[in-house]
Amino acid sequence: MPRRIVSSIQNIGHRVIESTWRLGVASRFFILVLLKSGTSLRRFNLVIRELYFTGVLSLIIIVVSGLFVGMVLGLQGYETLQKYGSESAVGTLVALSLVRELGPVVAALLFASRAGSAITAEIGLMKATEQLAAMGMMAVDPIARVVAPRFWAGVISMPFLAAIFSVMGVFGGYLVTVVFIGVDEGSFWSQMQSAVDFRFDILNGFIKSCFFGVAITAIAVFEGYDAPPTAEGVSGATTRTVVTSSLVILGLDFILTAFMFRGVS
Amino acid sequence: MQRTTMDLWVGLFVIIGIAALMVLSLKVGNLNVYNPSQSYAITGNFENIGGLKVRAPVKGAGVVVGRVTDIQFSTQTYDAVVTMSLDSRFTFPKDTFASILTSGLLGEQYIGLAAGGDEVMLKDGDKVMKTNSAMVLEELIGRFLFDKAAENDSL
Amino acid sequence: MTTETLIEVNDLNFSYGTRAILKGIQMTMPRGQVVAIMGGSGSGKTTLLKLIGGTIQPTSGYVKFAGEVVHELNRDALFKLRRKMGMLFQFGALFTDLSVFDNVAFQMREHTNLPESMIRDLVLMKLHAVGLRGAHHLMPNELSGGMARRVALARSIALDPMLIMYDEPFTGLDPISLSVIGNLIRRLTDALGMTSIVVTHDVQESLKIVDYVYFIADGVIAAEGTPKEVRESVAPFVHQFVHGEEDGPVPFHYPAQTYKKDLNLEDTFA
Numbered sequence: 001m002p003r004r005i006v007s008s009i010q011n012i013g014h015r016v017i018e019s020t021w022r023l024g025v026a027s028r029f030f031i032l033v034l035l036k037s038g039t040s041l042r043r044f045n046l047v048i049r050e051l052y053f054t055g056v057l058s059l060i061i062i063v064v065s066g067l068f069v070g071m072v073l074g075l076q077g078y079e080t081l082q083k084y085g086s087e088s089a090v091g092t093l094v095a096l097s098l099v100r101e102l103g104p105v106v107a108a109l110l111f112a113s114r115a116g117s118a119i120t121a122e123i124g125l126m127k128a129t130e131q132l133a134a135m136g137m138m139a140v141d142p143i144a145r146v147v148a149p150r151f152w153a154g155v156i157s158m159p160f161l162a163a164i165f166s167v168m169g170v171f172g173g174y175l176v177t178v179v180f181i182g183v184d185e186g187s188f189w190s191q192m193q194s195a196v197d198f199r200f201d202i203l204n205g206f207i208k209s210c211f212f213g214v215a216i217t218a219i220a221v222f223e224g225y226d227a228p229p230t231a232e233g234v235s236g237a238t239t240r241t242v243v244t245s246s247l248v249i250l251g252l253d254f255i256l257t258a259f260m261f262r263g264v265s
Numbered sequence: 266m267q268r269t270t271m272d273l274w275v276g277l278f279v280i281i282g283i284a285a286l287m288v289l290s291l292k293v294g295n296l297n298v299y300n301p302s303q304s305y306a307i308t309g310n311f312e313n314i315g316g317l318k319v320r321a322p323v324k325g326a327g328v329v330v331g332r333v334t335d336i337q338f339s340t341q342t343y344d345a346v347v348t349m350s351l352d353s354r355f356t357f358p359k360d361t362f363a364s365i366l367t368s369g370l371l372g373e374q375y376i377g378l379a380a381g382g383d384e385v386m387l388k389d390g391d392k393v394m395k396t397n398s399a400m401v402l403e404e405l406i407g408r409f410l411f412d413k414a415a416e417n418d419s420l
Numbered sequence: 421m422t423t424e425t426l427i428e429v430n431d432l433n434f435s436y437g438t439r440a441i442l443k444g445i446q447m448t449m450p451r452g453q454v455v456a457i458m459g460g461s462g463s464g465k466t467t468l469l470k471l472i473g474g475t476i477q478p479t480s481g482y483v484k485f486a487g488e489v490v491h492e493l494n495r496d497a498l499f500k501l502r503r504k505m506g507m508l509f510q511f512g513a514l515f516t517d518l519s520v521f522d523n524v525a526f527q528m529r530e531h532t533n534l535p536e537s538m539i540r541d542l543v544l545m546k547l548h549a550v551g552l553r554g555a556h557h558l559m560p561n562e563l564s565g566g567m568a569r570r571v572a573l574a575r576s577i578a579l580d581p582m583l584i585m586y587d588e589p590f591t592g593l594d595p596i597s598l599s600v601i602g603n604l605i606r607r608l609t610d611a612l613g614m615t616s617i618v619v620t621h622d623v624q625e626s627l628k629i630v631d632y633v634y635f636i637a638d639g640v641i642a643a644e645g646t647p648k649e650v651r652e653s654v655a656p657f658v659h660q661f662v663h664g665e666e667d668g669p670v671p672f673h674y675p676a677q678t679y680k681k682d683l684n685l686e687d688t689f690a
Binding site for chain 1: 473475499500502503505506507509510511513514515516526527530531572
Binding site for chain 1: 271272274275277278279281282283285286288289290292293294320322324329332373
């Protein structure tokens with residue numbers, strides 16, 4: 001059916017143009033947020049308030065997940081490595097996978113669904129109930145007063161949360177392999193320490209989590225600010241925040257990894 | 266007001282975050298062993314480096330004393346020039362023996378330094394003269410088979 | 421009555437794309453009066469408020485506020501102008517994360533360097549004016565609809581503006597709250613010497629308190645006059661609106677093909 005094919009191609013083209021358009025709007029909004037960040041940096045109390053909601057309230061899920069991910073890694077790593085008689089390398093396995101990949105990425109995914117969605121829902125609801133319009137009519141710029149503090153709080157929280165996730169993971173791996181299974185403690189730490197490099201592994205993981213923090217919160221505040229001012233609009237925007245930022249995290253992770261570890265291993 | 270408790274929690278959060286970064290750097294990454302600012306570089310020529318990679322550890326008696334920072338192929342001597350950066354706390358005699366070893370059966374490869382007896386120490390930019398190439402599995406098996414064959418012949 | 425003009429709307433046009441919302445609106449609003457803008461749902465009343473507040477740009481024509489053309493101002497000047505305006509949104513639009521006190525104090529903290537003790541006194545005075553001084557510690561979700569709107573009213577008069585715009589202030593209120601809000605609008609306008617613009621379709625309540633009424637229908641001013649003139653008007657549209665008749669110049673039926681045709685009762689080949 002040629003007509004069907006034509007209409008589906010039209011449909012695809014329409015969607016491509018539409019998303020390009022949206023990307024443009026989002027980029028302009030992102031720059032606007034950066035330009036209007038002066039207020040939140042001068043009045044840091046605003047950021048501290050948001051740090052509580054994005055950072056402190058995400059702490060529990062990050063700590064618990066980190067612990068379990070590390071424990072599973074330790075268990076699985078031990079099962080495989082002991083077949084080759086190198087179970088003492090389990091520390092290396094746990095630490096490297098956490099610090100390089102799982103720490104930043106899983107923490108970012110959790111952060112997107114815990115804090116990112118909350119930011120979108122909050123800003124979206126403020127828009128739907130005309131709070132942002134009211135603020136504008138009171139001669140207070142809602143981007144400077146509402147959006148920018150949430151953005152910066154997210155950007156600050158993310159690297160901390162990723163580091164906490166990694167530490168909890170290493171501790172979980174230690175708990176399972178050394179305390180429960182009985183891998184030699186000395187070789188667990190020493191193998192880990194000789195394999196993990198500060199600049200290449202830890203610093204790169206840290207840089208990754210900074211990128212993720214910017215990406216997630218930028219998406220979250222944009223989706224919230226752009227949400228149609230209805231109940232469905234806000235719930236749709238919240239879903240989009242989680243889906244889009246998860247995809248962006250994984251894509252960005254691949255690009256950053258390719259840059260950082262190219263030609264090294 | 267709620268303000269103060271919130272501030273307290275945020276402060277705690279930041280402290281935990283920084284502590285986590287410190288633990289990662291010091292305990293997991295062992296930042297204190299290898300500090301680029303206090304190190305010196307030496308080179309060594311190896312016939313075959315096997316699977317040695319940049320950033321592989323350099324060990325003396327099993328203790329990490331530095332890292333491989335660069336691996337180049339030399340078109341003059343047709344062998345590999347490996348640059349190592351060693352912690353300046355550890356000095357080695359001029360006639361130190363550098364060999365490429367493997368940790369465990371399938372572990373990563375590293376450079377083991379065995380100290381010699383020279384009175385002169387290696388300085389920045391010096392070259393290790395005595396090197397021992399990586400064990401390549403095919404060569405090893407080849408030699409083993411050859412020895413076996415020779416043994417059988419002699420019987 | 422003084423006739424010093426605060427707002428002048430001259431030949432104002434506004435359209436979304438090709439759809440014209442407002443067509444050639446002409447209004448003058450003197451200081452110290454309560455002016456009502458009435459019209460059916462979707463007749464462009466709220467759009468008019470947005471144009472006065474400068475949140476959207478007119479397609480042509482202008483709004484002059486205290487001698488300044490609103491849409492020609494740059495961002496800083498516009499924000500400065502808005503400090504002289506207050507706006508009461510349909511459901512109050514209180515900041516849900518701040519208490520009643522902090523809501524009223526919001527503008528004072530953002531725009532002035534007043535010491536906290538003075539802000540406290542001012543906030544309590546504003547809350548007292550709307551009768552909610554005792555509720556200053558409550559959060560917005562603990563308030564009833566009428567109370568929330570009174571708090572929003574206190575918030576919009578926080579910096580003693582020259583103009584307050586009310587967007588459907590009577591929607592969804594019980595009769596008591598309704599007359600409380602209506603009387604507050606009148607009292608505050610007189611006491612503070614402000615001008616009030618009330619956008620509403622609640623005819624009976626607003627006719628009690630306003631000085632002048634504009635009717636907007638299909639983007640043009642259909643009628644205007646004092647409450648007395650409006651009540652006695654024989655113009656069919658005004659009559660229909662004021663007396664709430666079902667059919668008249670504003671038809672009950674959305675334009676459609678004939679009923680018979682829709683039900684396939686008519687022989688289409690005939």
